[in-house]
Amino acid sequence: MADWPLTADLGPLGALPTAPRLARGFIGAVLNSWGLEALIDDAELLASELTTNVVRASTNPDGSPMYDDEGKLPVLWVRLLSDGYQLMIEIWDTLPVVLGAPVVRHPDPDEESGRGLEMIDALAEDWGWESVPGWAGKRVWAVLTISGGDSPGASFLA
Numbered sequence: 001m002a003d004w005p006l007t008a009d010l011g012p013l014g015a016l017p018t019a020p021r022l023a024r025g026f027i028g029a030v031l032n033s034w035g036l037e038a039l040i041d042d043a044e045l046l047a048s049e050l051t052t053n054v055v056r057a058s059t060n061p062d063g064s065p066m067y068d069d070e071g072k073l074p075v076l077w078v079r080l081l082s083d084g085y086q087l088m089i090e091i092w093d094t095l096p097v098v099l100g101a102p103v104v105r106h107p108d109p110d111e112e113s114g115r116g117l118e119m120i121d122a123l124a125e126d127w128g129w130e131s132v133p134g135w136a137g138k139r140v141w142a143v144l145t146i147s148g149g150d151s152p153g154a155s156f157l158a
Helices: 020-033 039-055 116-123 153-158
Strands: 005-013 075-082 086-093 126-131 136-145
Touching: 020 039, 020 075, 020 153, 039 075, 039 116, 039 136, 116 136, 116 153, 136 153
Parallel strands: none
Antiparallel strands: 005 075, 075 086, 086 136, 126 136
16 A cells, blocks of 8 residues: 555545535646646546436436434545555445445446446456444545646645
8 A cells, every 4th residue: 555645535425416516626627736637638537427326326216315313314434645646536335235336347338337347447447345343334545647747736745
């Protein structure tokens, strides 16, 4: 595991349709301040897909929010980490793994959804998910490589 001297967190956010938009705005602001503007589009897309997955898993078939047995709305957090050479995007949520475990699908060409994890697989250097001991939900992560040996992020840390 790399040492991540740059970190930024957003949350908790309710697992509502507004969460992906908030995540994109957060990522744009943070990456701009870190000198990693070149990664903003890909990072926003990755975070948007990952947060959208949490929102969809937290929504009833009629489109209403799903609440747990205690009447609580599932929540999520967005965390960015960078060592100047890589950017890790983490999405933490409170969904039981049975409701929100990421599974790559291979939808038919006429299907309107189901391509998000394929897109993440194509854009990210690596990605994955895990349940975390002592945590009710899971952590999904994706890594982007900062191109060029003299990356702005690396010089930001100097």
